[in-house]
Amino acid sequence: MRTLHLKKARMALVALCCAAASASAFAAEYLLTVTRPNSLHIIDPAKREVVRSIAIPGDGVPGSIVVPKDGKIAYVLTNRMESVVGIELDSGKQVFRADFSSPERRIKGFFAVAVSEDGRELYVHQAPVVLGRSEYKVEDTYIAVFDTADGLKAKPRRTFPAPRRISLMAATGNPDHLIALGWDMYLFNTKSGKLEKTFPVRHWDRPGLGEPDVLAMWGTFEQARALSTPYYVAKTDVPPDSPEAFKAGIAVFDLDAETLKTVEFENAQTAIFSSVVNPAARNEAFLVMNQLSKVDTDTGKLLKRVELEQTFYAINISGDGKEIYLGGALDKIAIHDAETFAKKGEIMMPGGADQAIGWLRVVKR
């Protein structure tokens, strides 16, 4: 299975070599996703095809994918969340690698990886545990800062403390700032390591509402420059058996304005895993799991919903806001019309490879 997959990947590489590079003059959009065991795929959504599959060196399973503004190198969290590997998209080569763990200390990064807009620094939220001879010792979490020029044996250049349980990070429009989503949203200064501002999420003080449950594991903010995530929250001012007692909402953090907006849009009735904001109509957000939904984040109205053919965990959108991309589960990326929700196409992963918990990113070249 593994051999077959790699063979296919290699064939794709030979046949479509430099497809991404040759397209650069048109500033076209490409999708990036990852599959088991450890592959990165470059997809041309217009042609509905995988243009290149790259075998990431080492162990999988790949998950988060972050790309700086120039779209040249994709940094992939892999090796059981213990490494970030930088892959140059044009050559398919590994140009950066940070292996977090050592024999004495196991360090995981739970999805929360970000790269600066200029591509110089990589940020990873890390959860370490010291592996003693006969006991473990869990240590405090922190954000490690890597220099992406440090090649294949990169070690953190500096670290600064950060709360536990952070699952998503992004560089904001301020080159010194990093936003991190955990229990609350934390705005860090990456130069000073200072936590400059906390946007309360878990600790919001909203009368009649409890603490929201958020697990944002999919970073899709590049098109509208808005980091968004669905959440669930109990309404505490209605009886527990009321249909109103549990609401679904969406949180949107504007990466340039550095503002957080939260809005509930329905009585919770279905599980939703991830969301993306429409770059062409920034009040619209699309959400996915077993259904595709559209929400007006200004009015809190659910605008549209359809049942999907299968479960999708990850969602993204074309730069013109016309096409929705669904992936992150099984071996399929589905393309839906953002207006009608009609399915317009699909792209199958080579060899039926499983996207597992992989992200779905758009790069412009």
Next chain:
Amino acid sequence: MNRMRRPLRIAGAMALALGVAGVLPAHAEEDGRRVIDKKCASCHLENGKLTRIPEIRKTPEGWDMTVVRMGVWHKVELTPDERRAVVKYLADRQGLAPSESAPFRFLTERRPNMQDAPPDEELAQMCGRCHSYGRVALQRRDENEWRKLMHTHLGQFPSAEYSALGRDRNWWEIARDKLPAKLAGLYPKNTDAWRDWSRAKHRPAAGRWVVAGERPGWGRYTGTMTAKAKGKDRYEVSYELRFGAGNTVRGQGDAVIYTGYEWRGSAQIGNEDTRSIFALSEDGSRIGGRWFLKGADEIGASFEAVRADKATKNALVSVNPQMLRAGETVELTLAGAGLDAKIDLGPGVEVVEWLDKSAEELKVRVKVASDAPQGVRKLSVGGRESERTLAVYRQIDSVRVEPAFGVARVGGGTNPPMTAQFDAVAFLDGADGKPGTDDDIRLGSVPATWSTEPFNERAKHDEDLKFAGHMEPHGQFLPSFAGPNPARRGLNNVGNLAVVATVADGGRSLNAKGQLVVTVQRWNPTPLR
């Protein structure tokens, strides 16, 4: 997070592959201490002293899970003999006293559809959301060692604080700062119970036993078990179980006694491969527990035994039937050991004819007076009052489905389906004259006809009845295959059903409902859930 599940899954598979710890025949018995010195000490030895291991007490299953984890996490390779030896060694020397394991025997015995009751909300949330609380309560450590467990827990399962069941709180801070002292208070390493038990000499299980029990779906049985010693704490065991006229099953197997009382056996009974998890009473005169099918531990039977030796006097193990209707004349069979043909069945129940008298079985015809007092009564044999009871009733006031909330799991691939067995139990209303209240009097299991319905409107809309599986005539629900089922996207073959028992009582018909959730597969079938 899928990946995080993997080690557990492997651990579970390994635990199953070797069955209940130590039940296989012991050829070439290994010395547990030698295994520890050879295999464990490479990490667990500092300044000539073992670390961690001596600081913990656990059940045989608890120790076995630890040993399996050491294999999965740290590549400790043990032969099956070494694994059995080390578990036996540790469970014998660092086990739980009978009184310490008693509250959680339902977990050890793998009784299906049980919910344990943690002592407070914090422990329920921190421990009992993801695994049984009993898994914790069947361990003994001091505070420092409990804290080390917390570090291991998050160190090995780092997704715990991100998971849906852990992320609504500062899981790690609570685990590190609050739980160790609390758990050490509840489950300390050093206790009087363990000191006394570990010093006492325990009676071997060898000998003949008169046994009884009930297998839901089959009914009650009585019979005999003979345990023949074949080495320290090891027995060859034969069974003869009589489920009723024409349904006698015989079996042969082995058993090992851990910690002086924890019986773990395997036997072929009839055409079924079974496992037994029993406990000897502290004085060694009785055995109680449960046996179940290997690979389908939800299907099993309760088990009680009394020692059938010369010293035993009037030890009753079973009365059948357990329910007598006022005004009727019925045959009654009492099973036990050293029984004298002298019984007192309480007011209004008279022996009208002796049908059989032996030390192990008394068979009588009794007349139940039409004005005999209703309710549950104790009875005595040879002047000795028994714990066994007999119920007298005029009519069944209500029926309950047990379990009231049952779980079945779809099957497929490497995971067999998990069925759900239901039982219809008759009750009297009790003093308040109302059904469903605390003072209802439990009469016993009664035959029923079984059916299923959608539990609610949602289940009706989703056609759960059509997809989730089907109910067998004896109250066992057989779930469907796991899927994928293209006809039910997003649901496959899960379902939420009402289980309906219809019981005939004279000319009347009584109904009772329970709930059955047919849910997804379980991937980590550990011996202690």
